[in-house]
Amino acid sequence: MTQVSNIVHLDDMSQSLLKLLEQCDPEVGRILSDEAGRQESTLELIASENHVSGAVMHAMGSWMTNKYAEGYPGKRYYGGCEFHDSIEDLARDRAKELFGCGYANVQPHSGANANVAAFMAMCKPGDRILSLPIKSGGHLSHGLKPNFSGTFYDIVEYDLDPETERLDYDAIRAIARETKPRMIICGYSAYPRTIDFEAFRSIADEVDAVLMADIAHIAGLVASGVHPSPFPHAHVVTTTTHKTLRGPRGGLVLTDDEEVAKLIDRKVFPGSQGGPLMHVIAAKAIAFGEAMQPSFVEYSKQVVANAVALAQGLVERGYRLCTGGTENHLMLVDLRPRDAELTGADAERWLESAGIITNKNGIPNDPRPPMVTSGLRLGTSALTSRGFDESAMGHVAELLDQVMGSQGDPKICSDVREQVRGMCSRFPLPH
Numbered sequence: 001m002t003q004v005s006n007i008v009h010l011d012d013m014s015q016s017l018l019k020l021l022e023q024c025d026p027e028v029g030r031i032l033s034d035e036a037g038r039q040e041s042t043l044e045l046i047a048s049e050n051h052v053s054g055a056v057m058h059a060m061g062s063w064m065t066n067k068y069a070e071g072y073p074g075k076r077y078y079g080g081c082e083f084h085d086s087i088e089d090l091a092r093d094r095a096k097e098l099f100g101c102g103y104a105n106v107q108p109h110s111g112a113n114a115n116v117a118a119f120m121a122m123c124k125p126g127d128r129i130l131s132l133p134i135k136s137g138g139h140l141s142h143g144l145k146p147n148f149s150g151t152f153y154d155i156v157e158y159d160l161d162p163e164t165e166r167l168d169y170d171a172i173r174a175i176a177r178e179t180k181p182r183m184i185i186c187g188y189s190a191y192p193r194t195i196d197f198e199a200f201r202s203i204a205d206e207v208d209a210v211l212m213a214d215i216a217h218i219a220g221l222v223a224s225g226v227h228p229s230p231f232p233h234a235h236v237v238t239t240t241t242h243k244t245l246r247g248p249r250g251g252l253v254l255t256d257d258e259e260v261a262k263l264i265d266r267k268v269f270p271g272s273q274g275g276p277l278m279h280v281i282a283a284k285a286i287a288f289g290e291a292m293q294p295s296f297v298e299y300s301k302q303v304v305a306n307a308v309a310l311a312q313g314l315v316e317r318g319y320r321l322c323t324g325g326t327e328n329h330l331m332l333v334d335l336r337p338r339d340a341e342l343t344g345a346d347a348e349r350w351l352e353s354a355g356i357i358t359n360k361n362g363i364p365n366d367p368r369p370p371m372v373t374s375g376l377r378l379g380t381s382a383l384t385s386r387g388f389d390e391s392a393m394g395h396v397a398e399l400l401d402q403v404m405g406s407q408g409d410p411k412i413c414s415d416v417r418e419q420v421r422g423m424c425s426r427f428p429l430p431h
């Protein structure tokens with residue numbers, strides 16, 4: 001177990017796991033301890049990632065993983081589900097309370113699976129769906145051709161305003177009137193501004209469409225009231241549980257409509273999934289409980305304050321932010337004004353060598369292909385979980401610029417790597 005002694009902040013259960021693996025499977029043990037060390041010693045700026053609490057993490061390695069529980073509480077296809085009913089009921093009740101809605105299905109294995117169930121519940125194959133394309137910040141499960149959504153449904157698109165790079169509700173209304181979709185999707189993977197769910201509902205009502213809100217990125221901000229809620233506006237709400245919500249990797253579907261809830265339950269199981277991942281559902285219950293605490297509201301406010309501070313630090317150093325800034329946990333950085341030759345792919349690679357983890361991301365109307373890009377998407381959820389504040393984010397902006405401004409000069413990257421290690425030991429991972 002070569003790495004354990006180098007990892008300063010391992011909790012007791014993680015240490016026990018690595019000790020166990022040292023005896024029964026050292027090969028896997030080494031990989032897991034390497035990954036623990038990587039997370040401990042790097043700055044995570046990927047907007048869709050976070051660091052969960054020890055309780056959330058270890059619930060996923062619990063007894064709940066041993067059981068099949070196809071069906072729903074009180075109506076299972078297997079015996080022995082007494083405590084699985086209890087944990088799923090608890091997770092559902094907490095999800096409903098957290099998001100202020102009447103129904104929750106906590107079984108989707110992922111956000112994409114939650115979207116499969118929502119599509120199947122609200123639309124027939126071939127029905128028309130209006131969504132934002134992935135190239136403008138949408139998600140692949142909202143209609144990308146090779147995805148189930150683009151394969152089985154008739155996808156029409158709205159786009160961002162080319163000048164402001166923001167949603168243009170009048171333009172979306174005009175496209176909806178023209179295309180008459182069965183369903184309209186709002187909610188995105190790379191949109192740094194507040195979403196007006198009420199405006200979307202009024203568009204949906206005008207064309208007799210249903211409104212689906214995929215709040216995967218902003219769920220934690222919604223749960224804590226830092227971003228407006230999609231309720232009572234959306235007919236169906238889908239999300240992941242692992243981004244700003246800081247739970248286990250997984251999906252969730254919410255609604256306030258009893259008929260929609262019945263359809264969603266049928267389309268999750270048996271429509272698109274078999275046995276639920278009960279160990280993940282236990283961890284979802286814990287994460288929802290954590291998100292109900294007043295400290296989570298403070299956390300979410302700090303996530304946004306940190307994003308604003310990071311954005312400001314980058315603008316001061318010559319980068320352009322798509323839409324001109326951020327109002328949530330993420331920003332889309334146009335690298336070209338700082339260096340016309342700089343690509344997202346180069347920046348991602350150089351930054352990783354300096355211990356700063358990011359993802360290249362296309363910006364609206366990006367002339368470069370998706371594996372190259374002119375942008376980086378940065379988010380502050382994970383660093384805020386480590387306790388970073390605005391002043392620390394100012395330092396992160398400086399480090400980002402040192403690496404990108406030097407075009408990945410190995411000496412500068414190595415110097416920044418040391419500074420990153422210093423920051424990581426000042427802000428250890430939460431347990």
Ligand code: DSN
Pocket residue numbers: 047048111139189
């Ligand atoms: N892949 C996720 C993201 O990074 O935003 C969305 O599913």
